[in-house]
Amino acid sequence: MRIVNVEMGTAAYPADECERLVRFAGEGLPGGSVRVVVRGRPYGITGKAPGRRDGSVPRVEIRLGAKSTVRCPIVPTAPSLKERLPSVRCRDWRDAFIWVVAHELRHVWQLDSPPCCRSCSEEDAEVWALRSLNRWRRSAGRLAVPM
């Protein structure tokens, strides 16, 4: 997957580090180009991957709140995963950012995949996000989350 650009709509986080983390989260994903927009919000972290508009480059939007509020535990949302995947306690905003960006980039990849993959999109995205987070933690010399 080729990250075309990372647009920063918030000054609360370092742009160069966010771009580096976005590119890390996209590593290993096949597929075309994608744009990532990072905006602010009052608290917490959210992401979405709106569908592709006619011929345009797909866009992922991440909303980051105050740094002290983005370390919340990540709990699997897909019912089929609640007993299979652990909740993840984020060590810092980077953990949460990697997890959410990887999750949304996987959704972009799913949109270009065969229909078989779309039916399991949340489960697939959450497993992918956890693998990406573990890859990030290992690269930083930290313990990975058991899967």
Ligand SMILES: [Zn+2]
């Ligand atoms: Zn999702």
